[in-house]
Amino acid sequence: MVGRHTVGVPRNDPTDTGGLFIGRRPGTAPVRYRTPPERGGAGRRFLDALLAAAVLLVEALVVLTAWGPQPVAWMWVGSQLDYATGSVFLGIVAAFFGLIGSLILTLMLATRLDHLWRLLRRAAGHDQREGVLGRIFVVTAIVAAAGFSVWFLLLEGPGSSLAPR
């Protein structure tokens, strides 16, 4: 197997090519498989495309929870501890470390989902070189920030003074 997928790749070292950089730009290398994959038929590729879309949706929802539901949930847990023990410190510590832990677990889960999405996209016939987790984080952050702004500014926060009822 050694060298099976690298034979015929042009040498891109400028010292080998008379000073000309003839190789591809960094970061644009094709996906290198251990063995050439054998894709299924058209039906299976269509099903894989649907599964990839579903996984992408789940991944986006999972990431979205990091921007709102999880912090809210851990603040609620902290408040309950404060109420039960009378210790504000304990409530803050529990909420802080609980949120950190759940965010790490969320990130691990999102990473696995992103990996699964890449495999499904490749199985569906796409040259999927990279995942989409980074972009999901950005998009969900924008969505969460917009939602939070609407809630905070217009519905519950200073909205009452900006727009008196």
Place this chain on the structure above:
Amino acid sequence: MGFRDYYRQFEEMGPEEISAELLALRDERRRRALSRIDPLDLSGTEWHEPPHPDAVNAATFALRRALNTYPDRSAGALRAALAERHGLAQEQVAVGHGAGELLRSVCAALLAGGGDALVAWPGWQPLPGLVEAAGGRAVPFPSAPAELLAHAGPDTRVMLVTSPSDPTGATLSRRAVHDLCARVPDGVTVVVDEALGEFAADGDDAAPLVADVANLVVVRSFSKAHAMAGLRAGAALGPRELVERLAPAGGLSAPAQAAAAWAASQPGAEVAARRRAAASAAHERLAAALAGSPFSAAPGSVPFAWISSSEEDGPGIAARLAAAQVFVAPGRLWGDERHVRAALRGPEAVDRLAGALLGR
């Protein structure tokens, strides 16, 4: 293929795996490179190094200066340089596309009406073919050129001698050529192929004789000692009424004229002398390596050796060398089953040649 295996085949290799694979590939290449024995072609007679940089510069300058114009068809500067070098009149010098083409023209001019050409043999291998193509009859004689006189008949028009000889390296001295020209019957022209003339000992080239000997033509080349085989440049020195018929109609290309003119200068002659010394050193190196073995090579200063063995015939020697990826010219090209001709291309190649002969 199972469900999980189907999707696992789409897993890409990690950077560490890719690096490991590339390293293994590099190691494999190195191993192959070390175990590979490159073939060594010693069958030619051209010089193994590139021309002197000044000759290349001269050709390049000519190439860039006026490639859109025709060259000097009379090659006046080059002919003047050659005439001065050999002590001749410029009209006694013609230049052409290599010694081979000029020899073809000489044969065509001298054998147009038929006749015999006595060819000292072994000599330059294509000579008999050139004679036949010109309409003459080639009569190779495996004897010393001086002995050709005894074979000259009423139909003899030309005596062709290669000096230094390809393949043996034997040189006919200037005095021997002079005597030969003086003793040949009237109407016979002596043609000396001196393509390897720069490798002859000082004073043994026949070119200066042309000034005084009317039945002598000397053909020189820039392909051997001047290492410009790719430019196809040569010169014919002889009687003016003959050489004026030898030049190619369109003349010699401007780069070839420029490089040849540099080669005809004193620096060019010094470069040729250094190469002759290097060829002599290569002969001595080969002789030292073969001392005490069944193999022997005639001493000389040409860039090749005429090798024989007391235990093997020529094809056996060639086969022995071929087994070691060393390829030589078989002696049967000259009708000789005892010898092979091997180029001496520098100390490393000589050592490998000797090693292949001795089975080391």
